[in-house]
Amino acid sequence: MSEKRPRGRPKTVDRGAAIERALVHYWREGVHGTSLNALCRTLGLSKPSLYREFGGEDGLLEAALSAYREHAVLPLMSFFERDQPFTDALAQALAFTTERAEGQPPGCLFTILREAGERVGSETWALVQRLEGERRDAFAAAYARARERGEVDAGLAPELAGRVVDLQLHAVLLAMHAGDDPATLRAAAQVAFRGLFADFDSCS
Amino acid sequence: MSEKRPRGRPKTVDRGAAIERALVHYWREGVHGTSLNALCRTLGLSKPSLYREFGGEDGLLEAALSAYREHAVLPLMSFFERDQPFTDALAQALAFTTERAEGQPPGCLFTILREAGERVGSETWALVQRLEGERRDAFAAAYARARERGEVDAGLAPELAGRVVDLQLHAVLLAMHAGDDPATLRAAAQVAFRGLFADFDSCS
DNA sequence: AGATATTCGTTCCAGTTGGTACAAAATAAG
DNA sequence: CTTATTTTGTACCAACTGGAACGAATATCT
Numbered sequence: 001m002s003e004k005r006p007r008g009r010p011k012t013v014d015r016g017a018a019i020e021r022a023l024v025h026y027w028r029e030g031v032h033g034t035s036l037n038a039l040c041r042t043l044g045l046s047k048p049s050l051y052r053e054f055g056g057e058d059g060l061l062e063a064a065l066s067a068y069r070e071h072a073v074l075p076l077m078s079f080f081e082r083d084q085p086f087t088d089a090l091a092q093a094l095a096f097t098t099e100r101a102e103g104q105p106p107g108c109l110f111t112i113l114r115e116a117g118e119r120v121g122s123e124t125w126a127l128v129q130r131l132e133g134e135r136r137d138a139f140a141a142a143y144a145r146a147r148e149r150g151e152v153d154a155g156l157a158p159e160l161a162g163r164v165v166d167l168q169l170h171a172v173l174l175a176m177h178a179g180d181d182p183a184t185l186r187a188a189a190q191v192a193f194r195g196l197f198a199d200f201d202s203c204s
Numbered sequence: 205m206s207e208k209r210p211r212g213r214p215k216t217v218d219r220g221a222a223i224e225r226a227l228v229h230y231w232r233e234g235v236h237g238t239s240l241n242a243l244c245r246t247l248g249l250s251k252p253s254l255y256r257e258f259g260g261e262d263g264l265l266e267a268a269l270s271a272y273r274e275h276a277v278l279p280l281m282s283f284f285e286r287d288q289p290f291t292d293a294l295a296q297a298l299a300f301t302t303e304r305a306e307g308q309p310p311g312c313l314f315t316i317l318r319e320a321g322e323r324v325g326s327e328t329w330a331l332v333q334r335l336e337g338e339r340r341d342a343f344a345a346a347y348a349r350a351r352e353r354g355e356v357d358a359g360l361a362p363e364l365a366g367r368v369v370d371l372q373l374h375a376v377l378l379a380m381h382a383g384d385d386p387a388t389l390r391a392a393a394q395v396a397f398r399g400l401f402a403d404f405d406s407c408s
Numbered sequence: 409a410g411a412t413a414t415t416c417g418t419t420c421c422a423g424t425t426g427g428t429a430c431a432a433a434a435t436a437a438g
Numbered sequence: 439c440t441t442a443t444t445t446t447g448t449a450c451c452a453a454c455t456g457g458a459a460c461g462a463a464t465a466t467c468t
Contacts (some may be wrong), residue, residue, distance in 0.1 A: 008414020009464040032236055033323060036456055046417050051457075115319065117382060119237060156395065163392045171375035178321060188367045191360065194399035212444020213434040240426055250447050255427075 013049050023064040023071075028105035031061065031116045058121020061113075065127055068109045073131055076169075077138045086146035090165070090193050097173055098182040107177025111170055139165040143196070152197055161196055168192050217253050227268040227275075232309035235265065235320045262325020265317075269331055272313045277335055280373075281342045290350035294369070294397050301377055302386040311381025315374055343369040347400070356401055365400055372396050 021043050025034070036057055040047050054060040079092040100106055113120060113128050120128070140162030146152050152161075168189045175185050225247050229238070240261055244251050258264040283296040304310055317324060317332050324332070344366030350356050356365075372393045379389050 005466075006414075007412075007466050009416065011415060013415085035454075037454075047457080048417065049415085052415080057456090115378065115382075160388070160391055160395070163388060164395045167375050167379070167389075167392050168371075168396065171371050171378075174319065174375075174378075175371070178319075184364070184367060185371075187364055188371050191364070191368045191399040192372065192396035194402045195395040195397065198398045198402055209436075210444075211436055211442075213446065215445060217445085239424075241424075251427075252429095252447065253445090256445080260427090 013045065013053055015053055018043050018045055018050075018053070019060070019063045019067050022060050023067050023109065024105070026061065026064055026112070027068070027107070027109040030112055031120060056121070058123050061120060062123040062127055065109065065113060065124060065131075069131060072108060073110050073135070077135060080138050080142035086142060086151050087197070089142055090196075093165075093169060094172070094186055094189055094193075097169055098176060098186045100176075100182060105177075106179065108173040111173040112177060114170070115174065136162045136166050138162075156196065164192075164196060217249065217257060219257055222247050222249055222254075222257070223264070223267045223271050226264050227271050227313065228309070230265065230268055230316070231272070231311070231313040234316055235324060260325070262327050265324060266327040266331050269313065269317060269328060269335075273335060276312060277314050277339070281339060284342050284346035289353075290346060290355050291401070293346055294400075297369075297373060298376070298390055298393055298397075301373055302380060302390045304380075304386060309381075310383065312377040315377040316381060318374070319378065340366045340370050342366075360400065368396075368400060 022039070025039070025042055034042075036047065036050070039057070040050055043050070045053075050056075050060060054063060076093055076096055079089045079096070082089070097108070110128070110131060113124065114132065118125055136159075140158040143152065143156075143161035143165075144158040147154055147156075147158065172185045172189050176182065226243070229243070229246055238246075240251065240254075243261070244254055247254070249257075254260075254264060258267060280297055280300055283293045283300070286293070301312070314332070314335060317328065318336065322329055340363075344362040347356065347360075347365040347369070348362040351358055351360075351362065376389045376393050380386065
């Protein structure tokens, strides 16, 4: 694997490190409110370097989100792909989203970007929407499997159930980023999740 | 009530109209992404006039939110203050938040400002937090009354129930502002609300 | 060494930002 | 008419914005 050196001046910019720092920065500070100049400063990157490496802020943000997918989005989805009761998956997901790991910011970068809407660049936004669909499908599929096992109310469409789970986790993660109390949020989401298992008709 | 004219040049700026236009603008476009210059243009206000009248963008935004309180926040809370079943209040609130009145933007200015966090000015942020408490208290009080009437699960603290309702409506209104389908959101929130009435122990 | 190739960051650019100074405008009082 | 008072918006400010031009730097190849 001895890579033969190319012709010109060797690169010194560390793409991976820049992505990692950008990821943490956007995760903590949100996606707006930081100018490109200030961003380059905190990333230890010259502005032309950023443009050469990522084509602009959009490219950088997309790369950061892509890295975040591996870091936190896929792990969350994995709870719903294991062969276990749906309630366990929900409990694990809720614990995962409300835990405060010491090194990393509260909340979720993906959630932040969803909320930012189309104000982010087009590449980033496309990726956001891809992840959004990917996640809802995973939730819905897990619910469908649970329904086959008779764990849940059969009258609820899996697509809607997936939307319910998504809505809860989205709200919880936004509140986490805003600094709300994790225990309270966990309790509130748990109450909401109970609606997925109800086989009662007490509310007309 | 014939007001005696004061000494100098008569004012021509229409404070109320400016607030109304600012309210609609922030409601539709969100609170960031518009410069002060552009804002003045759409408001039909010169920049010095804005500063004289509101002291800056913070003052304008606070005035707009204050107007919005009368327009939509209090009406929403009123559903929970009437003497009616809790389920009815929830249904009315959900209908209110997911309806798309033709003249006005989807979503909720108050919700947008909550999500904007402390990046808004300090006056505005203080008002946001006041309204936040006001609303959660109303939800909790309504749930407490419903509990006395035996409508709901007695094991749930009213404070937590209020938080649940708040979390749902917050998420729904954010999604509405993002352009999501009202019917789907309504259905999803309804499922979540069912958790408030469960008197079952089916989930450990 | 010299030519070629590639990456580097300094330096500049026009446009925009939030914010203010100040003179013109418009009224009432003297 | 002159003076006093108040509101108006133009014109200006320094600072910053996203973005690119370009020569210096550092390598391999002949």
